[in-house]
Amino acid sequence: MHGHVQASELFVPVYVALCNSKGTTMYNDNLELIHRDxxxxxxxxxxxxxxxxxxxxxxxxxxxxxxxxDCMFHFEQAVRRQMKTC
Known part of the structure; x- marks a missing residue:
């Protein structure tokens, strides 16, 4: 997770989580920990x-x-991936 520093227009890392799955429960648990912290x-x-x-x-x-x-980088990446399969 990155935070936006408005005064300098920078995005800086705030949290890093190493996860072993991509399920909603795992994401909810991580976001709840961040919210609590x-x-x-x-x-x-x-x-x-x-x-x-x-x-x-x-x-x-x-x-x-x-x-x-939506993240434009990930959108373009998905479009490129789809174009390769056509």
Whole structure:
């Protein structure tokens, strides 16, 4: 997870999680730990992530007021992958 430093327009690493699965439960557990560790002060207005349904569902559950923004890098990567299979 990266945080956006508005004063400098930088994105800096805030949390790193090594995971052994990609399920909704695992993502929910990780996001709940982050939420707890930040003393529930973390209220992002925007969240950028890839197109993984389990991650999107966990983000929407944990941060219901945040706007979800698709990651252009991951979108282009998926398009390229699809074009190679045609």
């Amino acid at each position: 930040t003393s529930e002060k973390l209220e992002p207005s925007d969240i950028v992530c890839d197109f993984e349904l389990a991650l999107i569902q966990a983000i929407e559950k944990q941060f219901p007021n945040a706007e979800f923004i």
